[in-house]
Amino acid sequence: MLSYGRFVIAVSCVLLLVFAVLFVSPALCYNEHEAKAAVEATESKVSSCYGTVFEAEKAGANVSNLLSVLNEAGWFLSKAKLAYSQGDFDSAVAFADNCSSRLDGIVAQAESLKLDAERAGHWDFMVNFVGSAVGAVCVVVGGFAVWVFLKKREEIRERV
Amino acid sequence: MGVREYGLLYWVVVGVLALLVASPVLSRVLVYPRTEFFTELWLLDADHGARNYPFNITRNENYSIYLGIGNRLGYCAYYMVQVKFRNQTQPAPTSFGPIESRLPSSLPSLFNMTAFVADEQVLEIPITFSINYTLNEQFSEVELFSLRLNGVQLNMSDYTLSWDADGKAFRGFLFFELWLYNADTNSFKYHGRFVGLRFNMTVPV
Numbered sequence A: 001m002l003s004y005g006r007f008v009i010a011v012s013c014v015l016l017l018v019f020a021v022l023f024v025s026p027a028l029c030y031n032e033h034e035a036k037a038a039v040e041a042t043e044s045k046v047s048s049c050y051g052t053v054f055e056a057e058k059a060g061a062n063v064s065n066l067l068s069v070l071n072e073a074g075w076f077l078s079k080a081k082l083a084y085s086q087g088d089f090d091s092a093v094a095f096a097d098n099c100s101s102r103l104d105g106i107v108a109q110a111e112s113l114k115l116d117a118e119r120a121g122h123w124d125f126m127v128n129f130v131g132s133a134v135g136a137v138c139v140v141v142g143g144f145a146v147w148v149f150l151k152k153r154e155e156i157r158e159r160v
Numbered sequence B: 001m002g003v004r005e006y007g008l009l010y011w012v013v014v015g016v017l018a019l020l021v022a023s024p025v026l027s028r029v030l031v032y033p034r035t036e037f038f039t040e041l042w043l044l045d046a047d048h049g050a051r052n053y054p055f056n057i058t059r060n061e062n063y064s065i066y067l068g069i070g071n072r073l074g075y076c077a078y079y080m081v082q083v084k085f086r087n088q089t090q091p092a093p094t095s096f097g098p099i100e101s102r103l104p105s106s107l108p109s110l111f112n113m114t115a116f117v118a119d120e121q122v123l124e125i126p127i128t129f130s131i132n133y134t135l136n137e138q139f140s141e142v143e144l145f146s147l148r149l150n151g152v153q154l155n156m157s158d159y160t161l162s163w164d165a166d167g168k169a170f171r172g173f174l175f176f177e178l179w180l181y182n183a184d185t186n187s188f189k190y191h192g193r194f195v196g197l198r199f200n201m202t203v204p205v
Helices: A004-028 A032-058 A064-085 A089-102 A106-159 B004-029
Strands: B038-044 B063-072 B077-086 B111-117 B122-136 B141-149 B152-155 B160-164 B169-182 B187-201
Touching: A032 A064, A032 A089, A032 A106, A032 B111, A064 A089, A064 A106, A064 B111, A064 B152, A106 B004, B038 B169, B038 B187, B063 B077, B063 B111, B077 B141, B111 B122, B122 B187, B141 B169
Parallel strands: none
Antiparallel strands: B038 B063, B063 B122, B077 B111, B077 B169, B122 B141, B141 B152, B141 B160, B160 B169, B169 B187
16 A cells, blocks of 8 residues: 555656646647748748848948858758758757747847948048048149239239 | 249149048049959868868768858848759759859759858858768669768768769769849849769778
8 A cells, every 4th residue: 555645746746747748748849830830930030130131231331240140040040941841840940949039139230230330331421522522622722722822922022 | 933933843732632632532433343243152171272172981971171152242142052962863053154044953952051141251161071871782882871961960861872883983972052042032043153072982891
């Protein structure tokens, strides 16, 4: 005969196993449809993030760090696709989640870099392009004015 | 001495000064625009050279190479590298004609690697691979089981290599095709470039 304590432990273990089978297992098993949806959503997220980084680079931002993150995420996406093609749907979802979590915040960073680059680009245009062109015109006009002034002064001296 | 005698010197000084002040504008306006946009793709051996590429392959032994991608497209590019393997009779990607009209191999890709490269930048991907295979003496062919590439196990159970009587070897080709993402169509298009390695699959006698 089992003692009361051992009986309680045995029943608890059985209940734990039953709960594990009923609740834990379904939560970790993904079917083909769920895995496909997860991989496609992640692929779409990668494309979307790339689009944002592309725009930031076009605005003149240094996107090297963001591309490193995208490359890391891309590796997980590749593994997710491979796992899906091999019928390992749990791994596919896990890799897709990993990829997705790597991409968190990248859009905000890219947009911030884009804004900074646009501001810097505007300032650079005003100083180096407009400022330089106006400065060159001023030098020529100023030079001409000084030349006319010096010539007139000399003419006045010659008359005197 | 009058001002007119120094006229030439004066205007030379003014001109040089104006050019100096205008140099930031001139450096932008007078730069010859880029007219060629392309991608470089290369393979290097384990020593970053082009001499000791893996050729005689031993079963389950690790080999290291470097796959390089140089982006000169004028924008940060999203590439996909398709890893493929073929024997002597299976189709290779086309190598002749205009690069835009070249075709990829019709073989299925074993693995797709993504690569994001900024404009005027280079990305080098270290690749370590090993191949698991066995000799089928009855049919005198090598049967491949799997390719392990950067820790990822790839199934190759459908692949066989027949004996090359001329070369006296079992020849296999591992190659990497470059595909480029097109944001307009939201899909990858073959970029007309591939690099590969030719193997002699050695079998213990």
